[in-house]
Amino acid sequence: MTTEERELIAQAYDQGVLRVLVATCSLAAGVNLPARRVIINGARMGRELVGPAMLRQMCGRAGRKGKDSSGETYLICVKADLEAVCDLLDADMPAIASCLAPEKRGLKRALLEAVATGLVSGFEAIKEYVRCTLLFLSLDKKLVYSIMDSALQELINEGLLLLKDDESYGATLLGQAVVASAFSPEDGLYVHEGLKRALEAFVMDGDMHVFYMFTPLQVAMSNPIDWQVFRDQLDRLDESGLRALQYVGVQPGFVNTMVQSGASLKGTTPDQLKQARVYRRAYTAFQLRDLSNEVPLATIAQRYKTPRGSIQTLAQQCHGFAAGIVKFCQRMNWGMLAAVLDHMRDRLEAGARADLLEMAQVTFVKSWTARLLRENGFKGLRSLAEANPKDLVPILMMRSVKGDVNTYAVRSIPGRHRKISFIQLKQNDREMQVELEE
Template sequence: MVETAMEEPIAQGLIKRAEFDRCLEPTKSGTAVVASGLSPEDGVFVRSELSRALESLVPDGGLRRKSIEALRLIGVKPAFVSRLGNSGAELKENTTEEIRNARVYRRAYSAFQFRDLCNEMPIHDVSLKYSVPRGQVQNLSQTCHGFAAGMIKFCERMNWGMLGAELEHMLDRLRAGARADLLEMVEVSFVKSRMARIFWGNGFRSVRAMSEAEPRNLVPIMAQAQARKLRLEGKAVEKLNAKLMVKAEIIVNSASRLWERQQIVQWEEEE
């Protein structure tokens, strides 16, 4: 019975026989599966998919492919998608191969939603665009966050450093809900993706610029994010401005501390 139980993980490349008699040891893939918290079946599937992803990883350009090329790379056939959309049919899932293909197509559909979330599209707009419940989009964001962290561990154990770095960058973007050019700014207290974009549009495009700003100059910019409160009058306006002034001071102080840390790191690297 034990020998029979060992056959499958050995065939999957998760464990191997050691030099000593009747001893087993994990392979690099097996160690990666355990570190990432995946089941053996999911681990084998992820290994095959990430191996294909490595084929498109260019040292000086990262994962840069046109959408059609990327879809074909993971096994999606654009012509089949077009026929499926025009006919209104559903994906067949009767055989093992059909179940695997359906999994690929659903993952690709979720990937497009994930891309729009990382590009600062609101959850409500993503829900309407892809005709999926809003809660499903919210769960996608949370699930991808946890899954990406596991995949980074997987890549580390497989010694796929470049792919791990790409995934870590996307994890930062998902955590911030912002484009790559705003990642630095969303580390500042009270600055989320929408606020960072407003600062960017008003000329504050770096942590250094925010650290050198006068808090009173940030207040009218921050007010742009309070669209519902722009019609306030009298004491309500004064109360809002006082609240924004406090936040502006915190933002400037936070940006100053962050800028100091960046400078220290830069000096240490130069030494």
Template sequence: MQPSRESPLENVLNQPLKRPKIPNSGRVSSAHPYRHATKGPLYPTLPSPSTYPAILDKATTKHLQQQYRSSTQSPTPDASRNDILQLSHVKWGLDSNFVEGLKNCGIEVMYEWQAECLSMPGLLEGEKNLVYTAPTSAGKSLVAEILMIKRVMETRMKAIVVLPYVAIVTEKVKFLKKVVEGIEPCINVTGYHGGAKSSLGWKDADISVCTIEKANSIVNAALEDGSIGGLGVVVFDELHMLEDDHRGYILEVLATKLLCLQQSLQMIGMSATLSNISELGSWLQACQYHSTYRPIPLQEYLVYENEVYNEHNQLIAHIPPSEVKDLKDPVMNAIISLAYGCVVEGYSALVFCPTRDMTERITKLLGQFMPPADEDVVEQRREVIRDLAASITGLDRILGKSILLGVAFHHAGLTTEERDMVAEAYDKGLVKVICCTPTMAAGVNLPARRVIIHPRTGRTLLTPAMLRQMRGRAGRKGKDTVGESYLCCPKVDKDAVKELLKAPMPRVKSSLTVGIQRALLEVISTRLATSLHSLDDYIQCTLLYHTSEDKAAIAALVQSSLTSLTSSELIREDDTGGFEPTPIGIATVVSGFGPEEGVFLHRELSRALMAFNLETDMHIIYNFTPIYGLTEVNWKILMNEIEVLDESGLRTVTFVGVNPALVNRMARGGTLKEDSPENVEKLRVHRRFFVSLMLRDLINEIPIHHVANKYETPRGFVQQLASTCKGFASTTGTFCKKMGWGGLAVLLEHYTYRLDMGVKDDLMELVKLPFVKSYTARMIYNAGLRSIAAVAAAEANNLILILEAAQPQRLRLKIEEEGMLRKRLQDRAERIIKAARRLHGVDPSTKLLSLKHPS
């Protein structure tokens, strides 16, 4: 039975907007909705706006801004003073359509530092590599984009842009497509990340925008098939990711392979948080450039015990303590007061919180103090909530209520639709404050007038690099004349935070020691290096070797890694004393897995081939559940799920290696330490099986929010899980093909499509139609239209009624909105029927019957 959808916030939207009651609140002056009445403040628990540190007297503000600008390297672009800053200047040699494309994106002139950087010898000709650093919002990307697109246009060679997060990949693809849309011949820009579907492969794309893992896989494939010679430029954005504990070594492996190529290839690396730029530049054999210019001046403050200090440790303001219970904590009082003060002045704010729970807690608390908005703004906020309610994942009640008040939270637990809509509402000024986790500082481009920062991420203090990323969000170019950063810490952290503020940016170091086996396996598998001598040459090209003083330790690490790869049967010695990959090694590299992942996956799939249960979906679903990035097991829920399995399901439990006795023991408070390889694998199997149960529900048309509630997991994780599994199933299918397991590969591909569509087998035909997703497909099927042929022969009126019934439970809509909905459904019905006729071999131009909404 199809579960009912989560009901939207009808009770919120159908009531007039009321300010939450604040204890002992005073009257509001009728002259100004935000001005405090003479009989007492509107919010006695909050400081008067005149005491806010942001509202400095004009002389102080002017002095701070002049002091900042005098210390910067370059002024704001002034093309009238220096026409070389014009993008159309002959010196840059840029195609007029390219210049026009940048203009359409709001970029008409350069900053002086950008022109100076591009003027370095050999860069515009593509003869030199480049490593550079500049503050966030200083326009770093423009330098790389000019060099990249110019080279692509002049040589018709390919480019790869490497970015750390999917959200940034998506944003960059949209931007680059807009930039190049008028260029002839056409430049194809395509994004690649886990779970993404692209109409263009590597050989057809001119610019490939990729996550780190996808970029590495593309280069490996190009090395294997010999097409790597077509690569002309690679851009490494966020180059500081080299030292990331989990992914940094993959970035280094990728860059080192490119350094070993004997071809004309320009590499460009950039970041806002590089301290050892000369060291990285030397490694990449690159020119180096460092800029401190920031187009929007940044004022930085430290807040503790309700007192505000400037960057010179001078006390400049005091925030009155609060009588409200939730604001007794000075940190919470400061955060709420500073955010509120920013809003009443008409600006936006970002609040960085250590945990997801805290983002929601501060959002709910701040919502009680948000000033009232115009009815037009309130109606636009309601429209955002309607869109959220109409999305496939339904509406989060806390988020819906907070958006209505002009504040929202943003973290990985939200769905993609929620994150996108919150970001859009913030960009339009409908949401004035976003409370977010630290990862948003690097993952989403949402600047603010004021940034308010809690100094912790989880239980640890922020790193200097993370702090700089967050502060860099302060100041909107074109909207603000200044940015403000407030670091609010508890008294116990005061000394540590002061040290953090004085700490220099850390040296970016290699993390390759944790990935040396993967590095060796990839170069051996792609035949880039196979002999001991060539492997030694490769290692000498790594950042690890370049920055290490103990070369003997690196040699010993390489030798032990080769021994481990041989014993794992990923490589073997050849007749010449060198190395060659085994079928397992080749399958591992081609699929984009690391050595340990490849060995585990081979063991799991081999066991499945010996005893495979096809009575239900469960066994095949388990085998395309990812083996990394898994959530922790809720042992009680897992125990309950196993208890209700039928005999066939229990056989799958046995086949995959899940131990019901262990599950019962853990559900009753037992522990299992990851202190041995056996226990590590045991826990991985059980985590994987727990996640596969979520996938089983998704693939059987259970809505995401129901799955999230059932397994007590954030909806964003469940949604991302579905996307990740599509990518993992695809790569696992590639692994199977390389191993010669064609039948298993076919099964995986079939279930990948089912997961993508979120439907059972009986709807696989219907979801090929446009606008027909899982829920709509089930409604059409239940109405008797169970095939493409049936839809092709359907009357338009009947299909319109089905589509209308399939709409999510909607909020009350105005009459004109109802009319727009009906018009949209009529258009969809027409397109669905025409598509069905094309698929069924019927002339789609045949006049449709009764294409009018029934009365």
């Protein structure tokens, strides 16, 4: 589901308009929707039983304090799971674990941030910093110091930290850029490698190269590839787009082979992992390109056989990643590259071509509405602010025919007193309720 749909349903359920809500277990995390009765259909997530913490979180929707006087939870399970489920109900909560543990590689990032921000510099100060962590209280002290030494040496070897003559530590320009962009050291090095190649040969006569660079690695690696769709999109690329993808490592011959063989990407060896990154990012970059070219969300979801909500989530996550890329370039003193990427970041955030960027700044005005307004004579913010609100109603009516969301609001236009406080469009009977406020 899209964000707007989820918000509408959550509000309706919270107000009692909807009495029953069916959802995945993701509803249990971070959404305050209390219920009198919770029915959990199955005790497994995939092949594994849910953990004690997740089970309590899901049960915690029932009978919330301040919302209801009582609550009840039912857990449905198959007979084979009955004994395990009974044990699960009585199980203790798992112990709190440090996110700086070696398998999570969190200490390396924490040390880089501490040094780059000037919190610590000398070795004794770094040791004192580590002694203040949950990791130090959870593991053997000698083991923690060993992990700290290894992390510091890795940061030096990777060019993120340097050891000065007075035996204090300082962040390199690259290390400062990684911290400023909020990337992990591993992601920062990966981004740095790609940006260095872009400085050598950036494909400027198209936008495919930028969309590839703005595709977050974590999002792309979880995005399955439909190779037939991949080949179709490659065939539709112009010369610039094809050249950009070939430059980053996409080979049309390999895509044809994957279509014919029906195989999937492997990621066991370093070379296979690098190849998987390239092709998954390229496939996801096609979706970003369509979003910025005003292709409707439903069309993109159908084209790539992906839920609409996933496409929307991709766009939201890419905004932060793109902002990090721009900040990275600025800290590395790559001003020209930062300027080009910053312009494309605005397009990505607006989901529109360059001529609509100004109009898309208005709250709740997205690409379809901005395009309709422009095609009907409202070329910019000034003309929109000076318009008679009644003249906008027919245009917003056209928006309701094409859009995914039935409720649409346009609020205060910058620099003007006139305001449309609320316009509600009902898609079925086309009834309108318009409140105009001067």
